[in-house]
Amino acid sequence: MTQTFPPTAGTAARRGRRLAPLAAAAAVIAVAATGCTTGTTTGSAAAGQVSTDTIRTVVNADPTSFAPVEVRNADDYAVNRLLFSTLVRRDENNKIVPDLATKWDITPTQGTFTIRSGATCADGTPITAGVVAESLKVFASPDSKSSFRPLVLGQGPATVTADDAAGTVTVQLAQPWTDLLQGLSLHATGIVCPAGLKDPKALTAGDIPGAFSGPYTLTKKQHGVNYTFTLRDDYKAWPEYQTEIAGTPARTIEASVNANASAVSNELLTGTKDLATIRGKDGTRFDGNKDFSTQVIPQGSLYMMFNERPGHPFNDPALRQAVAQALDATAFNQAASGGLGELYSSFAHPGVPCSNKDAGLLIKSDPAAAKATLAGVKIRMVGAQVFGPNGAANTYVAEALRSAGADIELRNVDLATWSTDLTQKLDTWDITVMGGINAGGTMYGALSTVIGTPVEKGGLNWGGLENQPVLDLVAKAMTQTDDTERCGTYQEAQKLMISEAHVIPLASLPSQVTIRSGFAMHTMNGQPDESTMRITK
Template identity: 40%
Template sequence: MTLVALVGLAVAGCGGPASSDSGDTLSMSLNTDPATFDPALAKSGDDYTVARLLFDTVVRKDEGNTLAGGIASEWKAVDASHYSFTIRDGLKCSDGSAITPSVVAKSLTRFAAKDTASSGRTLATGSATATFTPDDGTGTVKATLSKPWSDFLTGLTLPQAGIVCPAGLADLKGLAAGKVGGAFSGPYTLTSSQPAVSYQLTLRDDYSAWPKFAKPLDGKAAKQLNLLPVTDLATIATQLLSGSLDVGGVNDENVVRFADNPKFTNTTSANTTTYLLFNERPGTVFADRPDLRAAVAQAIDPQAFSDIISGKRGTTIDTVGSNKVACVNTDKKLLVAADPAAAKAKLAGLKFRVVGTTLLSGGNDYIGEALRKAGANVTVSSLDNANWTTVTSAGGKDWDINVQGDNNQLGTLTSSLLRVMGPATEDGGRNKMGLVNEDGYSYVQKAMSEVDKSAQCAALQSAQKSFLQRVDAIPLATLPTAIITRSGVGIRKFDDYIDPATVRITG
């Protein structure tokens, strides 16, 4: 997944509807305009946020890495290749049509199809082909994978796996534009869309599919949600403090503006990790050059990068996943140690193009400057989330080093490992570097065929050792994001994932 499902909530803008104390309306932030309203095609944090609010999934994440019922009331993993779901009775689409097992199966079939090229497909099914078989008589859907993938159920919690109703599947162009009123299976419908200003979501009167979390949510859902896009982090804090924003996120020094302020609640998530990725496609400067990739690692200081992007609130990492994720590498000997002199001997005179999201602008600039000190000729491009995602996922040779910000919604190491091994993005996978790394990917596949946690971790450690020794990526740091809610508003965190659809009016 690309940067931030909830960093997608990370900033609030000027203009558009303001917050309300009427008890009916809340204003939340987006980082930029959503690129699509088709959940299967969502690729960035803002897409994920609107998809979560507009479309339901069969299961949802709950606390303690457990699952909660969504559209499904029951689910079962027979083994790593066979699963079954019982669909809740009486659920309706936003046009009043019934959500049946056939509707669920048709939507999931499209999500899991290689031709759809959903960013969530490989997280949910790996390289397997998924077959969904509905039985409207018994109210069930059976799923069969051509290869085992033990993350399948967790993968179906992704917003990309949101169930699209028949009206949306019949008009995919309109679905992507948010113009099919009957497409939605979730609690809200999109009732107004003003790019760069606001997106108005309205609560459905007939909605009854709230997730069955182990601990019920407090409060009530807002009848109207106004999503406001802008990129300046300081503006978020100002809008929150002025009362014109109810929910916003801060991932830099602006967090201190809310310290010890009883009018706000800080819910912090650290599941966004940052690391450098190299473009290793044929004909690029880093293809078949592990020595150059190692030299880049020798030129930078992850702690300095961390301090810049997070206001000294982050933590350096030893792999591509957060330290809180199961099976993460802790062997620092696998990392390339800093050595500025050695870096300069390799990098002097070379030309590199560094790209990154605007949410990491200071960090992007630091990477560029560190490489310039090593004698390289470097250009740095900080792009908005949507453009950054497009550039780094399209394949090709338009960049050399990507400052990757990765929001791990699944809370699994596999989710982040697929950024540096397995199918490339241009082939429908998540791997942005373009080189499969067959050795590392074979260990991921082995892990996903196991149900024993110890066996999974052993295979995943081998996968991490593979990419670290090859220097396909350089681990940097976590990026803590504080979701700030005003008094009388709440939001739920499940482990290290904050669910935007759990925003509630509590006061």
């Protein structure tokens, strides 16, 4: 049995896909057009008059790739949203709404999507069902470079076919996978036009304007300095968000590269930037400033993750549980973000459907009990310096374990070294603070780094333990189209993960979206959507 969704704004989601909305409201960040402006005009603009056509923003680092299948981090996601359209998008409360697809029929093993008429690539090529299918075939290929493939399609093969006469694309799965529809909203599934598929190397570099299916083209890039995006005059295929997106899309978006939160804050305050995401205490510099709007969002979920491979100490559940007893989430949150984060009851952030809200599942802090178990245990910890000032969150964990008698060695390293060591130098670490971004907003997305196929066998699991009982629950959930039943199954999975201390939920890693008066951007389910940046003055 299938369910069809008509091509109307406000389309909800596939049969059984959207689960109960759990603290996942979207927010529109906008301030009336007063104060400093970015164009040749200063002060307030006259009613209906746009005083600038440019938005000046910031990325933390150069994008690693402009090819959707190769996106890896938040900066990749940001530029991808400007350049590529997807079949569907996630609106507030995780509702799925049309993008290139206007309606869809979904079962647990198949999705058929009707492609909107009139959409074109940046070089004028019509975006037909055939064009969409060829792009999705690259994503679905067993040789796909995308780490998001199993989140969207499951572990088995997938077949993509097009019917140009009917204007439809069908995705056939090898196993039930009810995350398919939500997965096709991910950045990694962005539709690449034929010009880009012909030259993958140039696509990665962003050197093929005709590759882009989204509202903007990349018109200038200077590595380590800035990137310029230009609005397409012919673009009409905007996603059909239920919430009205007020304002005017910028003709030009200028994104400079700057990872220094203090420097970016200075640029906002002095009027040389209009919009940026700031991490850390620099966000407090905008408190009470009526020239800016701010919203704190969870950039990631912070939790303890263990190397559970044979021969490592945390293959022992008693030792994992003792680590949970040694830690205090409030003290950790203070170290990680100055107390600005939100304490979590799950490794999945609260906006993820079925995320656990029952704090009673957490292992209670009990330093005395931890000391009885951890005394003399040798632990090698590798931490990323981005978690708190100079890795303060990692330092807190190390000191708490040392106080519990553990013989702990901490290496605080840069993000690249951290990810390399944890995924390639598997015998060099035992424990880490994990920062999960979970761009897909699904429970399996949150679970994927700690269950299933380990990274050394080509999977996503950093911790190494496949954890068949939890995998069985995921497989069961992927067959369930009833929201309540599915959440009940995922609650069982979270209970296993938390009670057996395969993960120790701690807090959010907060960032602050900071926007100058006269500009706006939506955040959906705690994640900013850069394609919704608008000029409102």
